[in-house]
Amino acid sequence: MTALPETTEMVDPVPGADAPHLPQRSQLVQLLTPEGERVEHPDYALEISDEELRDLYRDLVLVRRWDVEATALQRQGELGIWASLLGQEAAQVGAGRAMAASDMAFPTYREHGVAWTRGVDPLHVISLFRGVDNGGWDPVATGFNLYTVVIGAQTLHATGYAMGLQRDGAENATLAFLGDGATSQGEVNEAMIWAASFSAPVVFFCQNNQYAISVPLERQSRVPLYQRAAGFGFPGVRVDGNDVLAVLAVTRQALQAAREGQGPTFIEAFTYRMGAHTTSDDPTRYRLASELEEWKLRDPIARLKAHLSRQDKADAAFFDAVEREADELAERIRSGTVDMPDPDPASMFDTVYAEQTPWLAAQRDEFVAYRASFEEAGE
């Protein structure tokens, strides 16, 4: 069976999770089954045109192609490392497309799919993993903060930014991304306390991909993650993270509630990391192959394609065109990566401070002169 109607069989492996004292809302929010069948949910109606459905499909395919190309580039020595989002495309595209242009996202280091929806150039993300910079995009212009590598730190930034939105009277919200492992971090818990106390317009979007590198969810939590929200005093909801429509609907509703002053929501997007944690990781040491096979049947792209095809919402020409576009994107990423120039060595001194210090300026001058001495010597 590939559908997820009875979620408890696989989503709550935690002993005691079904204990009577815990609120039981373990049913996933799902609007598109793994077979591509459109289903309704009483709390999350979604009006969506065929064109919007095709756009989402295009997003998913292009994002996956980017990811696959980046993994290949790492294997060929062009990137230092790559953190693959394989399997999490729907969670990220759905969340990203739920945002308004002037909302602000606070990603971890795996949100390439969200970056895509915010108009961030893939090469600006690639440059981070190539070691050229720490991300070349403009976080303010794109509404997409730079990647945060220290686990969970960005949830506080999202909350503080949301407090700023409140003070400005802005009708916007922030979307704080985190993973299942991050829910164990003190700072994430502090962020949720802050968000609740100040009723900040922030939505916590947790992609539960089942593993924090090698450590499974049951080491992070003895209750389903979305139930954590109740302890902080705001709603928690679990959504099928491989269903782009459900993620879109749930995130849209949570962001709207935040914008309207109803405070935070915790969304647990239930998904699976199909690839390794990063290209340095070996998941065969801690995962069963059968688990992977099971999740392949819930692929986020296959289900939307099945829906589009069976409902005659897209034809072969459309799918071919998307494939061609993906090929072009991959080629642009490949050539853009290989041709990417190394940074100016002296640039490392330049933006440490907004107002440069005499000491650092002197260090920079010495460094530049030192390097120049080799050039003068013709070495």
Next chain:
Amino acid sequence: MSTDTLTIGKALNLGLRKAMEDDAKVVLMGEDIGKLGGVFRITDGLQKDFGEARVVDTPLAEAGILGTAVGLAMRGYRPVCEIQFDGFVFPAYNQIVTQVAKMHARSKGRLPMPIVIRIPFGGGIGAVEHHSESPEAYFAHTAGLKVVAVSNPVDAYWGIQQAIAHPDPIVFLEPKRRYWEKAEVDTDATPDPLFASRVVRGGDDVTVLAYGPMVKTALQAAEAVAGEGRSLEVVDLRTVSPLDLEPVFESVRRTGRCVVVHEAPVTLGLGAEIAARVTEACFHSLEAPVLRVGGFDTPYPPSKLEEEYLPDLDRVLDAVDRAMEL
């Protein structure tokens, strides 16, 4: 000219008030800083006058204070975070070091972090563990931060305003045992730059360097030996990072001797860095090695022992004697 006799604590309070009047984006955040006015009353009366959105009584979580300050700064605010005591800054250490300090460089200058982290620091008040520490070296060692340590009401009044107006994150260290020290403050004067050291007493025999609470101790030492015909030049460093050492080099080239004083443990403390730089810059003028007077390499002791731990006038003069004997 408007001159008042102010304590360091009151000077900080007035400086904060002025900064909040000058810039509506200034937001104060911290534990107990609103209704209570802070455990040292530095923010006394500010919430009443500026409201709860600008003087925020936060949940009891230091990482939360600094982490949300990052988000507010990204949104264009100028957060001024109070850490209640020096030893409580460590829960926020991750946010300060990995986020506050690095955001400007990470973003290639697109995301400035005009955040001030106020910390009452140092010992001498008979407190329990974690209430008497001197953590400045951790922050001075971190690229992206600037660290200021004021010693008197004039610098407190102007320094806090200059720090808040500055575009980079600043750890602003307040000498808690000197909060009640008084001086005349001219609130119409033109202040000295924030990142500049200052010769506070001229002398010929030994250059004594100090910052924060130890400036008073160094001045007392200079006064004590003045009658004996020994003349100490005392420099208030005022800024710990970046260090402003040109006036120090000029002084040491005249005196040939240098003693650095701080409460923090000597090993890898600011004195170590200063000794290295003075030695590099003044090698041929030095008559003696640069000596350090500081706390021992122990945890800050229970308060019955703190007078033994803290550098005092006699320990400063002991180092001066040793420098003179060489």
